[in-house]
Amino acid sequence: MSFDRTIQSRSVAAAERYEVPSPGTAPRPMALDADDFGRAEGRLAPDAQQELEALVHRQLELLGEDPSRPGLVATPERVARSLAWLTRGYSQTVDEVLGDAIFAEETATNMVMVRDIEVYSLCEHHALPFFGRAHIAYLPDRRIVGLSKLARIVEVFSRRLQVQERLTEEIAAALDDALRPSGVGVVIEAYHLCMMMRGVEKQNSKTITSALRGAFRDDARTREEFLRLAYGTPGRG
Numbered sequence: 001m002s003f004d005r006t007i008q009s010r011s012v013a014a015a016e017r018y019e020v021p022s023p024g025t026a027p028r029p030m031a032l033d034a035d036d037f038g039r040a041e042g043r044l045a046p047d048a049q050q051e052l053e054a055l056v057h058r059q060l061e062l063l064g065e066d067p068s069r070p071g072l073v074a075t076p077e078r079v080a081r082s083l084a085w086l087t088r089g090y091s092q093t094v095d096e097v098l099g100d101a102i103f104a105e106e107t108a109t110n111m112v113m114v115r116d117i118e119v120y121s122l123c124e125h126h127a128l129p130f131f132g133r134a135h136i137a138y139l140p141d142r143r144i145v146g147l148s149k150l151a152r153i154v155e156v157f158s159r160r161l162q163v164q165e166r167l168t169e170e171i172a173a174a175l176d177d178a179l180r181p182s183g184v185g186v187v188i189e190a191y192h193l194c195m196m197m198r199g200v201e202k203q204n205s206k207t208i209t210s211a212l213r214g215a216f217r218d219d220a221r222t223r224e225e226f227l228r229l230a231y232g233t234p235g236r237g
Contacts, residue, residue: 042081044080052083052084053076056075086122086159087122087159087161089156090159090160092156094174094177094178097149097156098145098152101145102144102179103144103146105140105142105143106142108142109139109182110139111137111226112144112147113135113137114135114136115133115229115232116135117133117134117136117150117154118131118132119132119134119190120158120159121159121160121167121190122161122162123193123194125163125194128192128193128198130162130164130191132188133189134171134186135185135188135229136150136154136184136185136186137184137216138175138179138185139181139182139215140181141182143179143180145175145179150175153171153174153175156174164190164192165209168187168210172184172186172211172212173211182214182215183212183214183218183222184211185211185216185223185226185227186210186212187208188208190207191206191207
């Protein structure tokens, strides 16, 4: 089949599939049942997928576009699948991602840190991305966790509509609850496209947030060590 005929076929299928509400009619709200949101693989149930595609189709029309033109025929499907993937954290829990990766370790008392964990999320105010790096540390109290699970915890909370301040606190709280360590520290450094692409359009602004628990908050020397390691600055001799 030729490219043109393929596009025409998809256009017809798209037109038949989307049930766009008439002007002045509110779309039926999408049920937020857990089974609709798919899951760690970032997929939607068929009904939810179709409804979200219809909403994207209507958005394109409201923006003055022609959703049936070749470049946009498959856009509603792609956007729906993309959003499902980008918000897959709604269907994940910390308990699920940690699994059996918490281990008893009586001799582990020194700081454990994983730096430069990549963070990708969506700002809940404008649905634009923000991205950066997280630095996470904890002081074990007879229990440690598999190192990759720190990155998994970041994913649980970052793959949702977020604000950076809450994201930082959620990661710290989750690790504190799971391990009951002597201390937890989380720093996130991120760039927000809602500041870079729109509004004030400041391209080099970086937002830094921190959340400190236990010894990282209460003990000045421990806090200083954590922040020095998080930012990669040399010791003061």
